[in-house]
Amino acid sequence: MTDLSGELLSANRRSNWIRLRTFIALRWIAIAGQIVALLVAQFGFGLVLEYGLCYLAVGISVIGNLVAIFVFPENKLLTESENRYMLLFDVLQLGFLLFLTGGLHNPFAFLVVAPVTIAASVLSLRSAVTLAALAVIIVTALLEFHLPLRTQNFFILQVSDVFLFGNWAAIVIAISFSSFYSRQVVTEMSSMAEALAATQMALAREQKLTDLGGVVAAAAHELGTPLATIKLASAELFEELDDRPDLREDAALIREQTDRCRDILRSMGRAGKDDLHLRKAPLSTVIEEAAEPHMDRGKQIIFDHFEIVDGPEILRRPEIIHGLRNLIQNAVDFARENVWVETEWDETSIYLRILDDGPGYPPHLIGRIGDPFMRHRKPEKERKKRPGYEGMGLGLFIAKTLLERSGAEISFANGSKVIEEGRFTTARSGAVVEVIWPRQKIEANLNLDLVGSGENPVHQTQA
Template identity: 85%
Template structure:
């Protein structure tokens, strides 16, 4: 999962998501705006400019767009280098137009920020920084090197040096701020999208297991009768073949294999019914089911059930089981020796608390626990301890998302600094995760309509 997520979230992969058609459309909009501005300047305000060179610059963009439309397929996805060259062309073309139309005295000079912002969103850091640096160089050069804006009477239109310097400063700040802001937002959205996709995959997997368990249980039930018939027939054959030992051995083998099939189906049926097929179960059974894959991993799991009222039966929803399983896995991974799983309930709520005797959560990351793909590089000692984990927080994000989807509220803390949450056994100050549901959300007795039991039909009996 980590390798897949890292690949999907890389900047190079993001750049490959952009269609050529998107750039063509944006460039047509820019071309239309440039032609409109030139026509207004020429016929509306009568400004004296090098209109031949200006229209030549716009015409090159038009020719580039037409070539892209007729040469490449409509659904072509651009590579990293192709995206870089497209945006590089836009920066240079806009810089040349600004050189012909007054440089930073032109109010449209602020548009140089646009291609740099797009580059920060879709390109690698190296390519984005290259384009941003180029834009800074162009804007700085335009302070001194540009053709002036002249009116019909050849008077020069320019702003004062103070405003010119302020304009230059604003553009430089906008280039870096908008680039950083855009990159952060896109990265967050990409991370969240990939993490949610991983969550859906985990939930779909759990649901498939649930469906498979129902099939297994049904198959075990349906095959029980023919196997019993085979066993009965083989037993009768054994009695009738006492005088034919070679055939009696075959009948004994049939009976032995029928017994073996019965045992296998019995275990499969029990697993299907107990582990996957039931739609509700006692709270303690669901907790132990979630913890079962981690009971033989060298750590001691202690289950404490604080019985205030009668133990509730809860819905065996895949997101609850998978979410709790991820939390218990995380506790087992970091525990020194023991993990405690405490459950309690009252008339209003159901609570599960998972504690371990490890080193606890890093204090500076507690507020971010549950965010996907936390960029926290672990020390070498910790990476050796958990070689299969990269510390990106995806497992906890999946657990948090699935449990919150079921109506739970989740809190993360360390035992030593949260005495009100600390278990009496958790004296070492390890990590604490507390999950609290409103009882109406998961109590099977409050959700009878979700269980879908229905009425048993009456069977007609023969007279």
């Protein structure tokens, strides 16, 4: 998941999401606006400009659009380099038009911010910074190098130096701010979208495993009676064939293979089943099922409060099991020796805490735990301590999302911060995750419509 998610969240992948038709449509809008502005300047205000060169610049944009329409397929997705060249052309074309029409004295000079903002949204950081720097250079050059705006009486239209510098500063600030703001928003949306997709994939996988276990368990249940009948018949044949050693051996073989089939189906059905009775389970059973894959990883997982009572019966839902499994995995990854799973319940709520004796969460990340953020690559020493773990934050994000979907509230803290409250011992000074469910959200007796009642459904198959 780490490598795949890193690829999905990269800017290079985002740049491949832009269709050529999108750029063509935006450029037609820009071309129409430029032509209208030139016509109004020429016939409305009678400004004296180099209209031949101006229309040439607009014509090049028209030719570029026509070539893109007739040469490339309509649904073409642009690559990183193609996006970069498209936006580079737009910046240069707009800069040339501003040079012909008064530079920063032209009120439309602010439009140079548009292609830079788009670049910050879709290009890699290096390409976006390069394009923004080029735009700043062009705007700075236009302070001194431009053809003046003249009226019919050859009166030069220009603003004072103070306003001219203000225009330059406003454009440079707008390029910097809009680029940063746009990139941050798009990156956040992209990360969240991909993380939610990963969450859905994890839930679908857990649901598929549950369903597969249900099919196997249903098969074991349905085959139990005929297998018992075969075993009984073969046992009777075995007793009655004392005088036929060859047939007696066959009867013994049938009985042995019947026992083998029963054991195979029983072991395959242990993963779970779509049985009405196993849509609910005691709290202890659900937690131990979630922790089972991490029981033999060299760390001791200690379950508190299960010695006397198993806890209330809750819904055995895939999102609860997978979410708790991710939280326990994270605790086992960082623990030195022990992980504790504590549970409490009262009339209104069910409380679950997962603690470890590891180093705890980095203090500067406490507020961001549960967000799908990318971490920098870990140093070699840290990778040796936790081989194969890159730590993108997706595991905790998936756990948090799935458990909140079940109605839980989740909080993260370090045990060292709350030892003085008397809730934990000094050994439990690592990370602490607390999950709180309202009982009406997950208690089986309060959700009979989700648990079901009566006989198990009969699954029919087509021949």
